[in-house]
Amino acid sequence: MLNFKLIEKSDINKFQKYYDNPEGISLTTNILSAYLWRNEYNIKFALYNNCLIKAYFNDDDSVWGYCLPHGEDIKPAVEEIIKDAHERGQKPFIVMLTDAQRVKLETLFPSEFNYEFSPENQEYVYLSEDLINLSGRKFHAKRNHISKFKNCYPDYRFEEITNSNKEDAYKVMLDWCAENEIDIEHYEEKNAIREALDNIEEFKMHGGIVYVKDKAVAMTLGCEISPIAFDICFEKALREYDGIYAVINNEFAKTLSSYKYINREEDMGIEGLKKSKLSYNPIILIARYNATLKNDGN
Template sequence: MLTFKKPALEDQSWAEPLLYAAGFGSCEYAFSNIYMWWGAYGIEYTQAEGFFVSRSIDGDSAIYNFPAGPAVDDLTALRRVFDLLREDCRALGKKFVINGAGERQASLLRALFGDDIQLQNNRDYFDYVYSAPKLAALPGKKMHSKRNHIAFFEKTYNWSYEPITRQNIPDCLAMNEEWCRQNGCSTSESLQIEHCAVKKAFADYEQLGLRGGLLRVDGQVVAFTFGHAISKDYFDTHVEKAFGDYRGAYPMINREFAKTLQDEFLFINREEDLGEEGLRKAKLSYKPELLLEKYTVTLED
């Protein structure tokens, strides 16, 4: 019988290597993301048969992420861990659901369970994946407007860029509070949840191994961003915030941070749009290399 637990920093030493080894590119496989958001979504996890497995409960469903570990393509090993997950689900009396499964995971599930699975994708949860070098350079005619906004920012403001460190995290937190005030966090449940997640990440920034950068104008932080590697090829951007009244701040922080990543990673995952029209338009405007399709999978018992 599996024993799931709430996320804790000390688990990163065993959990992160398993998540990293799977080589999945989706945002669900960054330990720092799990740690930031577990309180909002009731995420728990455990280690089973050499795999990292996570679970949350939503109504009559037990929702598991596809197991992660170095043997992720070994169908025999996967069958053993899925037997344990199904046993756990039966003990809970819930419907068995796999969430956030990409095409690679879906193919493995088809090989394991054939017609016993039902797959449904949801466009709102597709991850936007970009070429790291292209985000750093913004080349071509399609990126002309981005470069114009950046040029305006560079010419108009007395700006500087710096990596996020222990010393400047208080400045980021102050900017986050003001951003929330300006954007109505007090009346938006989703923004309140995000606000708490950002504060949690900054509280344990160094221990989580997060990487980020900030923009200052006349010494004041006007934008910041941070994230974590998911695999050897993918970096996941967890958060990006900027004051909207500084024209060009968003493309500027995006570009400057991408410059620091382009020599280490092929791709930058900028996560989902959650069905928000403005966010979808903004993410598409950067011309993603691919939309990482993700399925919700139900398995008949």
């Protein structure tokens, strides 16, 4: 059986070599995101044959799903995944496959897996220049939202997150939870944001805060996926400030002009979130698939 363990802070740099991809734009190559969400999704890793295997576990320590291994020769590692699942009394279930990973798995194991599209896990990727400039008719509504906000709050300001103002970013998250009546004690994203802010320099994360007068009303925080793509990991804003999400999105995008792409992650099957992400006109939708083994006699 594979020796899976919860990813630790010291593993980030150790595992990064398996994820490095100078052309990467997908969350599949973001080890820091896996670390920050490790407790929410019970994310564990195992090393096998110089490959790194990521898996999502259920509360009873059964495996919800394995991810395609990262490494040079992944076929033996996939075979070990199948063996590991059988030893646990489960059916092999490989999840979160991109199109390229699906093709790779099918090439290594022709006609051995069934594939099912997972729409709630597809990733929304945008051209940074689109989110910065908001040019053309397709961004007309966004420009109007920003204009309305600026007219209502002409004294607003945007600041990048530093150690000196990171508590203001955390306060936005707390205010957002109160506004949405979220049980803060059992809200794992709170812990993820807290850890990200506490290690913002060590993790090489970047973020921003929008203030109205001296009140922080929006925050965003993310990290580099590759030299060409940036991941927006967290974004919170207070809805009483109409247009604030368009403002924080645009102001932070201006700081990311060195990246060609901005990944705003998945919609998790939430219709309102899906509508919002589509309204920014993604240039790429990274499809995700789940794979089940055909004729699994276990």
